[in-house]
Amino acid sequence: MSAIDGYLHAIIVRAIQEAREDGSATIEAHHLLLAIAADNEATTHRILTTAGLDRRAVRDALDWEFEHSLRAVGVSPAACALPRPSPVSGQPKIGASARLALERSFASVRRKKELRPAHLLLGILQAQVGTVPRALALAAVDQDQLVNRVQQALSSEDA
Template sequence: MRSVIERAAEEAQEAGSRTIEAEHLLLAIAAADEDTTRELLAWAGLDHRAVGDALQREFEHSLGTAGVTAADQEVLRPRRGERRPSDAGTSAKLALERGMAAAGDKKDLRPAHILLGILELRAGTVPRALALAGVDRRELRARTQAAISDDGRQGPPEKPGKASR
């Protein structure tokens, strides 16, 4: 888990964020070399790049809603922060709390628990980005819960068919 948090801090720094947010945790999980979460995200058609693309679409969509166009990409490009953030923002705290609750004990916390915590967020950047990407969050959440419950005994989730997304 330490590596996920460290990677989330790097993602936040790259984005110029002063805090680690749920989107940085999701990017870190998508980049992690952990079979369960990699397979769960793959089922939804997500990898690190796809998550980044979905977050960018959400950013542009949010700007459009506010009447700002994404015509000047240089202005919209994130600026790398000078320092790596160490504080969790509201969305990350909530995702981590929910992940911890699913784990039951801090020593049992795995990336799948954090993914579940992220998927349980009802509002914010990540839910909007996943909706724009066409991800069935309810099904992905159910699959994540099942993977956690199985505790890896049955292996990774089944590969999706075209109709399962």
């Protein structure tokens, strides 16, 4: 197993755990981001922490996005006690946003052997719509600047 295969496997296993904790039947891009934020891979860890995004900060941003979305449809989380997510039976499947993030990651290289952990982060951050961009915006994280940092890190690794 190559280093990138081991990394992808570890991130997906962690994303499965994140999806289960959320009570989600699918693994989505935000579960992948949580998994990356919890990982200590040097490049992605440095990029995320420089932007103030450790795992706790990502989780807080996602929780804030969830509450904001509920308020947008007239539900006040403070006014009603929401139940904890129910456990999901079976293995969560890869959802649309995670699939798209993986496709963007793989499309950013010509050959699989060029793929590095930062490419996965880049694939997640390049989403223009969805939970991740909304959560980052609510957390006042400049998504374009974060994408640029990832691209710069990848360029410097290539040099």
